[in-house]
Amino acid sequence: MASVLGKQERKKIVFPSKNELSEAMAKYTANLSAKFCKERGYFTLVLSGGDLISWLSELLKPVYQESIEWSKWHIFWVDERVVPLDHKDSNYKLAFDGFLSKVSIPIANIYAIDQDCAALGDAKGAALLYEECIKRLVNRNIIRTYKSSGFPQFDLQLLGMGPDGHMASLFPGHYLIKEKANLVTYITDSPKPPPKRITFTLPVINCASYNLMAVCDEAQADAVAKVFEDDFDLPSAWLTADVEAIWFLDQAAASKIPK
Numbered sequence: 001m002a003s004v005l006g007k008q009e010r011k012k013i014v015f016p017s018k019n020e021l022s023e024a025m026a027k028y029t030a031n032l033s034a035k036f037c038k039e040r041g042y043f044t045l046v047l048s049g050g051d052l053i054s055w056l057s058e059l060l061k062p063v064y065q066e067s068i069e070w071s072k073w074h075i076f077w078v079d080e081r082v083v084p085l086d087h088k089d090s091n092y093k094l095a096f097d098g099f100l101s102k103v104s105i106p107i108a109n110i111y112a113i114d115q116d117c118a119a120l121g122d123a124k125g126a127a128l129l130y131e132e133c134i135k136r137l138v139n140r141n142i143i144r145t146y147k148s149s150g151f152p153q154f155d156l157q158l159l160g161m162g163p164d165g166h167m168a169s170l171f172p173g174h175y176l177i178k179e180k181a182n183l184v185t186y187i188t189d190s191p192k193p194p195p196k197r198i199t200f201t202l203p204v205i206n207c208a209s210y211n212l213m214a215v216c217d218e219a220q221a222d223a224v225a226k227v228f229e230d231d232f233d234l235p236s237a238w239l240t241a242d243v244e245a246i247w248f249l250d251q252a253a254a255s256k257i258p259k
C-alpha cells in the first residue's frame with residue numbers, strides 16, 4: 001500500500017472576513033463540481049460538521065442553484081457523531097437543515113451513517129457499515145480509487161479545525177491519528193462531546209484530490225499558527241491532498257501565523 005503521507009506545500013489564502021471566505025469556498029466548490037461532473041459524471045463531496053456548514057449558504061444563491069449539476073453530487077461525511085440522525089449534535093442534521101434540504105441533490109446520493117447504529121449509539125457498527133458503503137461505491141466507480149493504493153479518492157473534502165487542532169474526529173494525542181488499516185474508524189472517548197463518533201482515517205483524508213480547510217475566528221488563531229509552524233502534534237498539520245490542500249482563513253484566524 002503506497003504511503004500517502006509526506007510533507008507537501010501547505011497553501012493558504014487569507015480573506016478579510018467570513019463573507020469573502022464563504023464566497024470563495026462556494027466558487028471553489030462550484031468550479032470543481034463543474035470539472036468532475038464533466039470529466040466523470042459525478043462529483044463526490046465530503047462534508048465535515050461545525051461552523052463550515054453555515055458558510056456553505058453562499059451555494060444557495062441563484063447563480064449556483066441554477067448552474068450546479070446537483071443530480072450528480074454524492075455527499076459523504078468525514079466524521080459523524082453517533083447520535084440519532086435528528087439529534088442536535090448530528091453532523092448529518094446540521095448539513096441537511098442548513099444546506100442539503102435546500103438544493104436538489106437526490107436523497108439516495110446523501111450517505112448518512114446507518115440509522116440503527118446511530119439510534120443505538122453503536123459506533124463500531126456505524127464505522128463498519130460506513131466503510132462498506134464506501135467500498136460499494138468504489139466498486140460502482142462512483143468514488144474513484146487513489147492510484148494503486150486501493151484507497152477511496154474523493155473529489156473534494158470541505159474540512160474544519162477545532163481550537164485544539166483536531167480535524168474530522170482525529171484529536172491531538174489520540175491514537176486514532178495513527179490508524180492506517182481501515183478507511184473508517186470509531187472513537188468512544190472523544191475529548192469533545194459527544195464521545196461516540198466515526199471518522200475517516202488520515203490516509204483516506206489525504207487521498208482526496210482536493211482538501212479545503214476553512215477556519216475563521218480568533219479562537220482558532222493559536223492552532224492555525226502551530227499548524228503553519230509544522231507542529232505535527234496537531235492532527236490538522238498532517239493534512240495533504242493528491243492535487244491540492246488549501247487553507248481558507250479569515251484575518252482573525254490567520255493573525256498569529258509568523259510573518
Ligand SMILES: O=C1O[C@H](COP(=O)(O)O)[C@@H](O)[C@H](O)[C@H]1O
Pocket residue numbers: 048049050051052079080081091159160161162163166167168169192
Ligand atoms: O466536532 C467537530 O469539530 C470539527 C471542528 O468544528 P468547528 O465548529 O470548530 O469548525 C468539525 O470539523 C468536525 O466535523 C466536527 O465533528
